Amino acid sequence: MARTLCRIFKGCQSICSLPLMKTRLHPSASVLLRTVCVRRMLTLPFRFSPKAQDFSLPNSSWGAEMRQLYEHYNSQCEEEMKGEEKQDWAWKRVPSYNRTLKHATGGVYLSKIYQSKARFFTRNIKEPGAAFEYVLFVSKDEQKCVCIFQAGHLLEGPQGSLILKNHATAFFRRVQEEKYWIRYVHGGAIATMIDTVTVTHASVLTLLIMTANLNINYRRPIPLGSTVLIDSSLNKTEGRKVLISCKVTSTDGSKLHTEATALFVVSRLLGG
Numbered sequence: 001m002a003r004t005l006c007r008i009f010k011g012c013q014s015i016c017s018l019p020l021m022k023t024r025l026h027p028s029a030s031v032l033l034r035t036v037c038v039r040r041m042l043t044l045p046f047r048f049s050p051k052a053q054d055f056s057l058p059n060s061s062w063g064a065e066m067r068q069l070y071e072h073y074n075s076q077c078e079e080e081m082k083g084e085e086k087q088d089w090a091w092k093r094v095p096s097y098n099r100t101l102k103h104a105t106g107g108v109y110l111s112k113i114y115q116s117k118a119r120f121f122t123r124n125i126k127e128p129g130a131a132f133e134y135v136l137f138v139s140k141d142e143q144k145c146v147c148i149f150q151a152g153h154l155l156e157g158p159q160g161s162l163i164l165k166n167h168a169t170a171f172f173r174r175v176q177e178e179k180y181w182i183r184y185v186h187g188g189a190i191a192t193m194i195d196t197v198t199v200t201h202a203s204v205l206t207l208l209i210m211t212a213n214l215n216i217n218y219r220r221p222i223p224l225g226s227t228v229l230i231d232s233s234l235n236k237t238e239g240r241k242v243l244i245s246c247k248v249t250s251t252d253g254s255k256l257h258t259e260a261t262a263l264f265v266v267s268r269l270l271g272g
């Protein structure tokens with residue numbers, strides 16, 4: 001019960017603290033949006049899931065690299081109250097659920113109202129590590145967002161071409177036996193992650209946005225199973241438009257895999 005009340009409170013808190021000041025929200029739309037959201041939460045406590053799983057927390061499928069990077073960013077996140085003072089933080093971990101409305105309401109379970117079977121695309125596979133394993137951190141000033149992404153075996157795309165590099169017969173046979181094929185991540189899966197990271201970044205800055213344009217250059221393939229960093233930075237905001245650029249690199253930053261720019265447009269309801 002106390003947990004449920006705490007969730008309702010957090011949900012209300014997050015709705016009321018949404019960064020509307022950064023968008024030109026019509027005052028009547030603001031009041032309407034908040035009233036509808038808060039009313040929905042207050043009238044539906046029986047729908048709250050006691051099992052809301054935050055998918056951005058470490059699980060057994062995470063490799064050493066993923067864990068190390070998680071610890072690195074997590075150690076710079078907001079700390080618990082120590083005495084009277086709250087510790088300062090440089091980054092904030094973005095919780096991630098398999099139903100999108102949970103994002104908007106700080107973990108409150110609301111999506112049954114709409115479609116009971118709907119699941120967030122990147123979090124819809126139960127087996128840990130099989131597909132999109134990732135965690136996002138947003139920087140204090142919200143100009144930057146970083147994602148640690150481990151690409152699982154269900155994201156297989158093209159196969160590598162080691163065969164071209166060595167024509168020795170024994171080696172050729174082993175290649176044919178598939179022992180030496182390198183598997184890379186599917187380009188669509190990379191695009192999905194870029195969209196997810198940049199849209200989350202833009203969502204921290206404003207409300208109700210849609211991806212209008214995603215421009216991607218694939219520079220180097222990403223080996224399946226490897227961990228990469230996805231860095232996004234705010235380029236500019238212009239009226240209802242939010243422009244974000246994004247880079248996918250190896251974890252040490254030495255290899256550039258992909259670069260992209262994304263344009264988000266704030267809903268007319270908010271932008272006027």
Ligand SMILES: CCCCC/C=C\C/C=C/C/C=C\C/C=C\CCCC(=O)SCCNC(=O)CCNC(=O)[C@H](O)C(C)(C)COP(=O)(O)OP(=O)(O)OC[C@H]1O[C@@H](n2cnc3c(N)ncnc32)[C@H](O)[C@@H]1OP(=O)(O)O
Pocket residue numbers: 092093094095100103104138195196199200203204210211212213239240241263265266267268
């Ligand atoms: C630590 C705390 C963190 C808290 C985090 C909080 C939340 C985190 C949550 C995360 C997010 C959760 C879930 C996210 C869910 C899904 C993620 C994936 C996102 C997507 O996957 S989303 C689906 C794909 N997406 C579409 O399905 C869009 C279809 N589309 C449309 O719905 C319209 O098309 C729309 C709305 C885009 C615009 O329509 P509209 O009528 O409102 O606006 P209009 O057309 O007038 O354009 C206004 C200005 O944008 C320019 N403009 C427009 N489009 C352009 C283009 N393509 N290229 C260049 N410029 C463009 C115009 O030129 C004009 O510019 P100007 O003002 O300068 O003239």
